[in-house]
Amino acid sequence: MADVRVKICGLTRAEDVAAAAAAGAAYLGFVFFPKSPRNVSVAEARALAVEAPFGVAKVGLLVDPDDALLDAIAAEVPLDMIQLHGRESPDRVAEVRARMGLPVMKALGVASEADLEKVAAYGRVADQLLIDAKAPEGAALPGGNGLAFDWTLVQGKRWPVPWMLAGGLTPETAGRAVTMTGAQQLDVSSGVESAPGVKDAAKMRAFIAATQSAGEVPRL
Numbered sequence: 076m077a078d079v080r081v082k083i084c085g086l087t088r089a090e091d092v093a094a095a096a097a098a099g100a101a102y103l104g105f106v107f108f109p110k111s112p113r114n115v116s117v118a119e120a121r122a123l124a125v126e127a128p129f130g131v132a133k134v135g136l137l138v139d140p141d142d143a144l145l146d147a148i149a150a151e152v153p154l155d156m157i158q159l160h161g162r163e164s165p166d167r168v169a170e171v172r173a174r175m176g177l178p179v180m181k182a183l184g185v186a187s188e189a190d191l192e193k194v195a196a197y198g199r200v201a202d203q204l205l206i207d208a209k210a211p212e213g214a215a216l217p218g219g220n221g222l223a224f225d226w227t228l229v230q231g232k233r234w235p236v237p238w239m240l241a242g243g244l245t246p247e248t249a250g251r252a253v254t255m256t257g258a259q260q261l262d263v264s265s266g267v268e269s270a271p272g273v274k275d276a277a278k279m280r281a282f283i284a285a286t287q288s289a290g291e292v293p294r295l
């Protein structure tokens with residue numbers, strides 16, 4: 076049995092927050108990005124976050140946020156972590172971390188070995204890394220596209236801080252993702268939806284169950 080921590084991202088309804096937590100999610104993600112079908116306003120995120128069960132980490136996903144948005148979220152939404160999913164530099168990651176007084180997880184889009192060269196610089200300033208598929212050129216969203224990357228790129232890698240695997244994961248692929256990469260944390264959004272932005276409780280349960288019954292996490 077693998078003790079894998081799962082983040083369910085892009086929650087927009089109270090019933091989905093409850094279902095994700097009941098299924099065993101370790102992290103709940105709220106997307107603050109108007110182009111996303113999973114976007115929530117600051118007020119909507121607050122309503123969801125205050126009802127989230129104790130002990131489940133609430134993560135705010137932002138894409139190149141300005142300080143006004145950060146301050147509005149800090150004032151209203153009880154979060155435990157910030158996920159930066161844009162083109163934020165290492166210096167900006169450090170600034171956001173200090174401004175919010177919260178740990179920051181920096182997402183890095185990966186399509187080739189060269190993309191992993193950035194890990195060292197971000198590993199010095201971020202608390203966690205999220206290794207995601209690189210969004211295609213011209214895509215409306217920098218993540219949440221249901222696209223996977225070549226997992227062999229992360230096999231055997233050691234990161235300076237804890238990391239999550241993301242990108243196109245589904246209940247059908249989650250177990251193999253854990254076994255192949257040794258990831259101890261997975262992040263999923265579109266793979267547990269019945270339509271863009273609509274979470275599916277059965278898929279969330281199946282996803283988390285698949286991670287827990289995956290083979291022993293190999294020591295790579």
Ligand SMILES: O=C(O)c1ccccc1N[C@@H]1O[C@H](COP(=O)(O)O)[C@@H](O)[C@H]1O
Nearest residue numbers: 084111218219221241242243263264265
């Ligand atoms: O989910 C979104 O709408 C989103 C928008 C903007 C940036 C990131 C987004 N989601 C993150 O993308 C990855 C992969 O998602 P998927 O499982 O392939 O749909 C994940 O980290 C989400 O948090």
